[in-house]
Amino acid sequence: MFQSVLKEVVEGTEGGIASLLMDFEGIPVDSYSKPDAPFDINTIGAEFSVVIKSIQRAAQMLEAGDTAEIAIQAAKVTTVIRVLNERHFVAVSVRPDGNVGKARYMLRVKAPVLLKDM
Structure with missing residues (x-):
């Protein structure tokens, strides 16, 4: 269901490799990777979910x-x-x-679409 939006993010970003939607416990909801992706996006997401929670706590403090x-x-x-x-x-x-600015833009634009479908 979400994979088409995630694919749009990757394909719409110069140098895009992979994208995922994940919860903060590290459980993937959906993902999309180009066939030549050099890594597993779900593993990256699971590891970074721990980092995100720490950053959120620091921002709150x-x-x-x-x-x-x-x-x-x-x-x-x-x-x-x-x-x-x-x-x-x-x-x-x-x-x-790749174009990191375009990646940021694609995530910002597609976030409401993902939220609507959740």
């Missing part, structure tokens, strides 16, 4: 407001994460030469 977006840049991939609600997030991974 600092009274900075709700966490909306997180970007993690590594040597081989950049992953942009958008918090959808108190239980779910959506993420897209992009190659180092």
Whole structure:
């Protein structure tokens, strides 16, 4: 059900590799990966869900407001994460030469579509 939206995010982003919708416990709801994806997006999501929860706690302690977006840049991939609600997030991974700005835009635009279908 969500895979078509996740595919649009990946295919609409230059250098997009994979995308997923996941809950904060690390349980994937749906995902899409290009056939040549060099990693499992569900594993990345599960590991980053722990990091997101820590960032959310830190933001609350600092009274900075709700966490909306997180970007993690590594040597081989950049992953942009958008918090959808108190239980779910959506993420897209992009190659180092990809368009991270477009990835952020695609997540922002597609977030309401995903929320509507949840």
